[in-house]
Amino acid sequence: MTAQEVLFWLFAAGTVGSAAGVIAAKSPITSAMSLVATFFFLAGIYVLLWAHTIAVLQVLVYAGAIMVLFLFVIMLLSLTDTGLKGPRLTFGRIVGALAAAGLLAVLVASIRELPTDQSAVDLPPAQAATFGSLHELGKLLYGTWLLPFEAVSLLLLVAIVGAVVVAKPRI
């Protein structure tokens, strides 16, 4: 096993394990902390895919900003133990688990249908050295993707205003 494979299995096991923690944890705080761990492990996976800029953004935006928002709301509502109450195995839960398992089966079956020779093209060395760098991403972002980029800035503005309007008791 190469170092890359070892790291992949390490990060993959961490991702799946902490994602299971998000679902299974009794208290929302534990869920949130497991989710932070999931984001960090996923950032590691992203680096293995040569997406180091997105990995940094993942840690900054997800593990930093979004999770702080979640923790603020959990503390604001002072939720302690609203997790699993009542019967653990209800009809809805069994159906939900079956639906998720069915979707997983379909997805894995379709991934196996992918042509096997298409595993990661070998980029020319000059392109491989800059693949996923902020410089290359920026050139694309302010060229081909300029309109979506501006649209996202508008979306974020609307989200800020909307959040304030929805959360305030009276304007």
Place this chain on the structure above:
Amino acid sequence: MVPIPHYLTLAAVLFCMGMLGVLVRRNALVVFMCIELMLNAANLTFLAFARMRGDLSGHLSAFFIIAVAAAEAAIGLAIVIAVFRSRGTVDIGDIKTLKH
């Protein structure tokens, strides 16, 4: 060299775990966290295919998903606060009507 289908399978597992959480959990906040898990699975798929094809557009799609997820979290949590203020609960099993 890890084959790309490994990454895709990991993304599928992560997506299904998020879906399971959305379907099974009753706490609205945990449901939101599971939605974030599903968005991350989509990100991972984009990045895996970007690596497979040597195309940076997948990275920008992931970038936009992160921005949309931030907006979604802000609005969603504001709605959770508003619902908690009027109903006193965030249990989605107890929130059954649109009017109160």
